[in-house]
Amino acid sequence: MKKFKDYDSIQAYADIPQLPRGGYICKIMNAEEKTNSNGTYLDICVDIAEGEFKEFFANDYRRQTSEDKKWHCHYLLNEPKDDGSEQDGWTKRKFKTFINVLEDSNEGYHFDWDESKFKGKLFGGLFNMREYRKNDGSVGEAINLARVIAVEKIRSGDFKVPDDKYLGSAPASAVTFTPIADSSDDLPF
């Protein structure tokens, strides 16, 4: 068999780095208000800020060879509808929890309802594995930003990584993170 030309330099699939489950100090790279059929939400793009895996998702982005690269770590935060429903109450609690984490983790920061100021803020992120259904029907696994906590808790080791999520193992209301089709946040088209 003839050796192909870039055999020595090409990256094998198994060599693509995976972020291990665990707790990391994270940085908000971008935050934007978006709307879908369920209402308005904040799409928060996240990277690892410190340690061995610093800039893990930026490196993952740069490594992609497709023409339209995807950012692979989003935290989606639904905005309350103020409709008085029980569901909206959960949404409000989750929203305020996130804000409290940001205020506790970033000295001097006080939320002023301007999501663009999230950029650059730190928080603690707990990552587990999550199963998902691929387009071809098979089951895949992806690292998942499952929960946010104060940075100090990561530094002191005072955290427990949530159990992995398997398809069908959790009721919808317990899922804290919903992966999105990343193609929605870029042209084309």
Next chain:
Amino acid sequence: MEIFEERSVLRSFSIIVDTREHKTAQAKRRYESFKVPYCRGHLDYGDYTYNAILPNGEPLYDINGTIKPASVIERKQSIDELCMCFGSDRDRFRREFERGCDAGAKMYLLIEDASWENLYNGKYRSKFNPDALSASLVAWSNRYGFNIYMCKAETSGRLIRDLLYRDFKERLERGEFG
């Protein structure tokens, strides 16, 4: 430019249509098939270019003045029109490419409702000799450094958008816009 600034700039991508483009029903359909915002502006050469909002909040091109774009598409609606450009309008056509060349622009020539087969076989409404036409077209594409694209009229809007978007994205990723 950092990753999210680039992504934000890309999302602001829009198309500038030269003010000399006729406002016909077919032109309106073409613009609608861009599926991105568009506006009119005075281009020094070419018919279409792009615009975007840079991280400093300023547009890449000020549409209130004459624009000398980094990349343009010159559109011809048929081989018949191309024959006219290489015939009676040859000097004007040449000056257009010369202005683009002088400005260092990348140029694309898009010919609608055309194919190389029709061009080589003289399947158009003009007495322009097919060998002379193909010779001029290919020679000029080398001389002035433009790329030649042919497509059906109903595809041209999408192709204009894709050519401009990919050109813009490449330049953005190379750092040409800061």
